[in-house]
Amino acid sequence: MSKLLSPAKTEVLFMGNEAIARGALEAGLSVAAGYPGTPSSEVIENLASVAGQRNLYVEWSTNEKVAVEVAAAASFAGLRSMCVMKQNGVNVASDFLLHLTASGTRGGMVLVSCEDPGALSSVNEGESRYFARMLEIPLLEPANFQEAKDLTKWAFELSEKIHNIVMLRSVTRMSHASGNVICGSLTDKSRVARFVYDGPITDPLRGPVISTPVVAKHRLQQEKLEKAKKLFEESPFNKYFGPKKPQLLIITSSVCFLYSQEAVSSLGLQKRAGILKLGCTWPLPERLLKKYLRLTDKIMIVEEVLPFMEESVKVLAAGMPKEIGLKTFYGKIDKTLPAVGELNPDIICAALSKVMKVKCKSIPAAYVKGLQKAAALIPPRDQTFCPGCPHRASFWSINTALKRDGREGFVCGDIGCYAMAALTPAIGFHTVRTLHSMGSGTGLACGFAKLGAFGFDKPVLSVCGDSTFYHAVIPALINAQHNRADITFVVLDNAGTAMTGFQPHPGLTTSAMGEAVPAVDIAQICAAIGAKVAISDPFDLDGTSKLLNSFMEQSGSLNVLILRQICALSPEKKGKKKFEMRVDEALCLGEDCGCNRLCTRIFRCPALTWDRTKKKAVVDEVICAGCGVCSSICPQKAIMKTEVIS
């Protein structure tokens, strides 16, 4: 039996995302939709794994906007639904969300946004909490694993009480961390989908679901928010821990609560500092805040990343000076805490020790010196493409073609593992010169390609992965064709949403729930748009680079090259070597070759290493994936491949 379906009252170790999924199941969820994105993906994956047993419909949608729309339809039909995404996804979905929050919802609907402070697996650390304020919807933030489950369940109830979507925000250190959770009971009540629309236009529960009349619906939306605020005043998810008369009040939410708690105790400040942990962070419960702000004149607000709560608390405080008195606020605005990157217990310790004038405990200086000496001896370990990664081969060919072309062309990059091609240590050859949001590489390439009238004459390429193609690239591609943007577009098709863990996408024949579904073919879409399309195996370095050159030479058309090779970490490929690789020491000329160690300095596969004593290249068989690509880059043909017969 799946751990996710553990019986009530059992205690299990849940990842934050599993706890969120369990909470939704306990709430009687019917429909869930999302788009993969670290750290959010496991919520949908877990729900999909029990879809059959729990009579759910779970899908990976083409993008986050579609996911919210799919989930909203279920809510309109009276079911409980959830949409799940990482922080950037909320940006993508925001246009629909802005209208949805005006029309309101019916069955409980929850938007889960898992964010990435510190950008541990992102190219931004943007916040979606500000969307809750802009969309005028309630925002909930779990502060531990049990709450991740309990608060998710409550979010559905809240949504049904106010008839609007509720946002639940998690962060990487919650979503991808694990902790003990005691399960509640799974509901067996099943709902029937029924969409009622023949009431009057002004009746949001029986009429058509629309955002007009706008002012009336907007007023109603604000009344819903007021109702949520009242419920927040009494919510057990907002709780104070500490002395009756603290010298300092810490207001915190999410995983920062655990950090604050740890910092307070490690400084021995339990009798001097109190912690107000808020699970309901927008709109702030005013009466509750008033009660605790009165306790002391020193207030510290601990949150990630931007001063969202801090601003809200200050606005509230400004409105009640007589009741609460003058306050000194410590947080991000006065720079007590950094407003970039993620927090941790150490950062909060340092801030607290400054504010409370106490010393952090320290380790003996001699020992610390020893640690520093040891740290100086170790090499950094930079991210790189995995052994056997098709992207290394693809970018090798792109680089070869650009060099042969000789016009200083470049690549506009996109979001996926292949974004690493923009990082210096990943590969020793750089071609990616822009990197922004999903699909933006091709849009930018369109723009560059239209700069000819202003003296711009470099060839422009754009790349994207297969999942990104469906998510956001198609409009840019149509734009390129229609507006005659002369670009070469390369699809790095590795047969799955690889970076987030091989979730299926519209190009594959299996759905999130494991059902057979029709694949939507990238080549056919590109051809229908009017592009010239070619397909190649990126492991064929020579063929691929020649195709690219012929494309770059053709002006006046949109050219698409699809490079197909399955990700080396995919379940189909992992642990299965196609070739046994070895370096023939007699043929490898080492530093004397004149190739500047193309294999180990430029190609940079972790499995192709350098024997410092023999001064020759050597294959690390434990980590080699056996893709065989390196054999075609050696000018001496010293890297030998032998096909593995299975």
Place this chain on the structure above:
Amino acid sequence: MKHCVSNAKLHSKVYRGGKEEATLHAPGRQQSYRVIRRGADNAPGIRRAGVANKGRRRKVAWYKEPMNIIITGVGGQGNVMASRVLAGMLVDAGYFVTIGETFGMSQRGGSVMSHLRVSSRCALSPQIPQGRADIIVALEPVEAIRVLSKYGNPAVTVLSNSRVVYPIGVITGDFNYPSLDKIKAIFDKLTVRNWLINATSVAVEMGNPVLSNIVMIGALAKMNLLPIDRRAFEKEITKNMPADKRRINFAAFDAGAKMV
């Protein structure tokens, strides 16, 4: 007032016990060893009152409150799996376990790290404060030093695999990789006890280098620093792995136990 916030005490109907007047827990402050678990002296089994797996808890002497363990290595070495297996055993033994992890893009050839925090009192933050690791388990030797340099303290124990995975910067020749002798000397100087074992070679002999992580778990169990043993491991593996994969994991565990 309650300062120690065990998750469920707050919001779930399940009573998890604990004295009402208990003050904020002190992670890392308790340097005294052999602290008796609170659940044991207050009211036996109180944490489990009303919980279905009540009574499964074994009486084990606890060594330090909390215990901070870091499992580190290179992406793809089975770091996450090792931390899950270990945490599963500890949750089963009745402890609060918090695992802090990052995975996703960070695993692509980079250093990876799981923070495991074991407490008999409450859920702790998923990040161990600097200088507060009690045990470091490294699937790659240089990663042991990387973690040590940030989380080490004079009382730390290190268990490291000796199989090297060269970083790209070393392969290109931009950086040097310290010799295993040098690494061992660093361990000897900066840890209270340490082991440098060739878990990967044992795993390769067994047919799959990825078993290195289980070899390391076997060695860790043998060290007797944590309330885990072969029986707990069997139970955990049986729960989470298909039958055909169990035997090789048991063998890897046993091989590890023989190495310390």
